[in-house]
Amino acid sequence: MFSKIKTLILDTLFPIYCLGCRQEGFWVCEECFSQIETLPFQVCPRCEKLIIEGGKLCLRCKQLSLKNKDFPLEAIMVSSQYAAGGISKMIHLFKYNFIEDLKIPLGRIMVKSFINHRIPLPDILIPVPLHPRKLRQRGFNQSELLADFLGENLAPGINFPVLKNVLIRKRSTLSQMKIKNYRERRKNIQGAFTVFQPEEIRRKNILLVDDVATTGATLLECARVLKSAGARKISALVVARQEFKRF
Ligand SMILES: [Zn+2]
Ligand SMILES: [Zn+2]
Structure with a gap:
């Protein structure tokens, strides 16, 4: 009951408009959604x-990663493309304006892409965790949604x-967005995660979920920790990847 009243009040005070065409009542209307390309x-x-x-490793990288054990993903x-079809705007509103309903169009884009690429189904899904302090500030973890x-x-x-x-962020890190250098990003995120109850992930195929990847350093660090705790294979699915120049 309370949530119905709340929705009614919010809809009256803050009517929703489609981010694409301004049609009232949707964040992303069906027509605009169908135009978002994976x-x-x-x-x-x-x-x-x-x-x-x-999005698998190429043959050469696979061999190198087996040899160096440097890429456990x-x-x-x-x-989708970060800049395409209002994706970046949706992600921004989702994350920083707390518009939780945007998990639906964003999630649908992820499903569409997953199906298009005929990816083998995972055993379990793990969202990239936020540090508890950040979770308290934001009120939700966008990757969990x-x-x-x-x-x-x-x-x-x-x-x-x-x-x-199971995958826990034990150390608060400087926002990766603030670090422009790939090597520094890897260093910043090192040791940020730990696995609690490793028996839950032992010999499991895991799909890591996050909204945006830039260098992939965070995903890689999550995978490293999961792999050493006994996971079988780890892949990752993200909405979009932000352009990043390695230097
Ligand atoms: Zn629209
Ligand atoms: Zn490669």
Whole structure:
């Protein structure tokens, strides 16, 4: 009852308009949604050069990563282009203006991309965690909302478990957005995560979920920690990837 009244008041005070065409009543209307394109191809997440099915490692990177053990991620799948179809605006409103309902169009874009690339289904989903302090400030973890949506919608008839208390962010880090250098980003995020109850992930195929990846340093660090706690294979699915020049 209370939530109905709250929705009514909010709708009257702050009517919702489609971010694309300003039609009232939707954040993203069906027509504008259908115009959002998923990325037609993925690149190898390690060298970021070769186009490769499902965002997996190219052959050379796979060999190098086996040898150096420097890339414990099987794939990074990027659903859409950051700059395309109002994606960056949606992500911004979702994250910083706390518009939780945007998890639906964003989640749908992720599902569409996942299906297009015929990715093998994971055993479990894990959202990239926020530090508890940041979670308190923001009130929700945007990656968790997306993972919940994916858990229910990734494949018809299957509810994928979403583990929220297994991968933990134990150390608060400087925002990766503030660091412009790839090496510094890797350093900044090192040791930020830990695995609680490793038996939950042992020998499991995991899909990591996040809204935006830039260098992939955060995803890579999560994967490293999960792998050393006994996970079998780790892939990642993000809405978009922000342009970043390595130097
Ligand atoms: Zn529209
Ligand atoms: Zn490669």
